[in-house]
Amino acid sequence: MKEPIENRIPSNQQDAIDTDKLRAVVKRNTWWIVVIFLFCNGSAYLATRWTKDVFESESQLKLDVKRDATELGIKEVVQDQNNDMVLGEIEQIKSKVFLNKIIDSLNLIVSYYSEGNVLNNELYKSSPFKVEIIKVTPDLNDIPIHFIPTGSKTFKLKIAKNGQEFVGNYEIPLRIGTSILVLMNCGHLSENESNDYHFIINSRDNLSSLLSKNAIVEPLNVNANTIRISFKDYNKQKAIDIVNKIDSVYISYSNQQKNLANRQKIDWLNRELGQLEKRMQDYESYFEEFTLQNKSSDAAQDIKRTIYLINKYDSQRYSLNKKLIELSGLMESLVNEKSKSFTSQYSFLPEFFNKRLETLSLLMQERDRLSLAYNENTLAFRQKQKEVTALKDQLYEQLSALKTDWLNTLNDLVKEKQKLEKDFLSMPDKNTKFAKNQRFYNLYTEFYLSMIQSKAQFEIAQAGSTP
Known part of the structure; x- marks a missing residue:
């Protein structure tokens, strides 16, 4: 069999423009081309002539943005x-x-x-x-x-x-x-x-x-x-x-x-500082009144001092009671003329009492010796008895005065102790209140100073901020 023969056209003939056909098309549509050309140019002219110019102005701004995340170390x-x-x-x-x-x-x-x-x-x-x-x-x-x-x-x-x-x-x-x-x-x-x-x-x-x-x-x-x-x-x-x-x-x-934000913080700080100042003034007035009333500014030290005074008054009262008992015994011996009681020294008595008691003891011994040799109605015995009686009455009167003085002192000690005990009952509450107010006052003072520093920082930041 014979293979079909393909129609082969040269490549230069395929790429070439058919000028005859182009000339025929242009000749046939000449008026349309002229109309389109005039329409486009006329439209462009009218648009340019009767359309407003549009102007555009622009600027570039760099934002000063605070990066809180990077300040905290968060870089992701x-x-x-x-x-x-x-x-x-x-x-x-x-x-x-x-x-x-x-x-x-x-x-x-x-x-x-x-x-x-x-x-x-x-x-x-x-x-x-x-x-x-x-x-x-x-x-x-x-x-x-x-x-x-x-x-x-x-x-x-x-x-x-x-x-x-x-x-x-x-x-x-x-x-x-x-x-x-x-x-x-x-x-x-x-x-x-x-x-x-x-x-x-x-x-x-x-x-x-x-x-x-x-x-x-x-x-x-x-x-x-x-x-x-x-x-x-x-x-x-x-x-x-x-x-x-x-x-x-x-x-x-x-x-x-x-x-x-700084202005709001400063305003808030001003309000809080005003309230803190009022509270601190109240506490300061309380401390001043407490000092004037209690003659002290340390409630804990007042308690210690009160306990010390109560114990001191107890010791003095015990010692004074003991002296009064011994004094009463001495006065009874003096009335009963127990000469043996006068031979020893009494430490609770002043020195001149002991000397006079010793003198009385010697007089009583001399009287007793005279009673062995003389009749009680003799002049020598009566004279000695008179000396003994006079000295004894004088001593008794002095001892009675001393006893009265000691009893008054004892009564004063009891009253002072009762007063201290009464004050002591209210001291724990005063101490608690004083310590509480002192603690709050110290906290408010620290808080006040901290807020003053913060306010200064915000004001410096605001003063240094420029648009």
């Missing part, structure tokens, strides 16, 4: 911590609270526009007139209010929403319903002004929505804690001012947030 979570903190700062900038701070710091409440045939141009910081709002109601917010100069001192306003017209004078309040506005001529406007103007009183919600829509906050380098802030607007200067204001407000706001 540093990357996640950076991500969380950078994202947290971004969300803070995008938050409504922060945007409201931007609105408050920028003069964006009133927007001024110059009207064109197709486009309106915002006169940011270049308006020939200014509007000062004294009072405004929500029905005037976010709607165009046309401004028409009618003279060097007069003007006319037209509300685009309902077509109402109001005539007023510059620098004189104009009432529009319940709203009050004051307009000022800043550019020597007159009735021959060729430009048309209008202004819009922006509501806070509209401004917040504008900032949130046109502002872009994104992480630039997470490891370096840097973010990128940009804002787009049709007005170049407005975009620059808003980005600069976001930067400055964020730096100030961030610094305030960093110092907020």
Whole structure:
């Protein structure tokens, strides 16, 4: 069998363009090509001519983030911590609270526009007139209010929403319903002004929505804690001012947030220090009163001293009782004339008593010897007896006085002991209360000093914090 012969076409003929066919196609669709070319160029021209230029201003910020995890020695979570903190700062900038701070710091409440045939141009910081709002109601917010100069001192306003017209004078309040506005001529406007103007009183919600829509906050380098802030607007200067204001407000706001914790701690410390000072003053008043009342500032030492005095009085009372017993025996012997009792020395008596007792004993011995030799009625015996009786009565009187003095002393000792015992019963409670107050006072003193040091550290940290 014969194999089929394949149709082989040269490769140079396959890759070549069929110019004849191309020429025929172009010739047949010439008008379409011209129309498409003109349409594209016309559209590009119109878009370029009648579309506003959009300006974008941007800045880069490096966040000063405190890494608590690394300070604690936890290094495994540093990357996640950076991500969380950078994202947290971004969300803070995008938050409504922060945007409201931007609105408050920028003069964006009133927007001024110059009207064109197709486009309106915002006169940011270049308006020939200014509007000062004294009072405004929500029905005037976010709607165009046309401004028409009618003279060097007069003007006319037209509300685009309902077509109402109001005539007023510059620098004189104009009432529009319940709203009050004051307009000022800043550019020597007159009735021959060729430009048309209008202004819009922006509501806070509209401004917040504008900032949130046109502002872009994104992480630039997470490891370096840097973010990128940009804002787009049709007005170049407005975009620059808003980005600069976001930067400055964020730096100030961030610094305030960093110092907020310190301020709260300082305020708390001030309140606690005031309470501690009052408590310490109460304790100091108690210690002062305790010292004046007890003539001492050491309750434990008072207990020891009281116990010592009670024991001392007991010893003195025991010794005095013993002396009184011996004295009573001596006085009884003196009455009964037991001469043997007078021969020994009595240690509990003063020395002169012992000498006089010894003298009495000698006189009694002499009398007894005379009684053996003489009658009791003789002059010599009676004389000696008289001497013995006189000395004995004198001694008895002196011993009685001494006994009375000792009894008074004993009574005083008993009273003093009873008083000490009565005071001693209340001393443990006083000591417990005193020790408790002393312990709390020392604790409060240490706590007070510690809080003073902490307050100083927080104040130094706050003073050293710069935006």
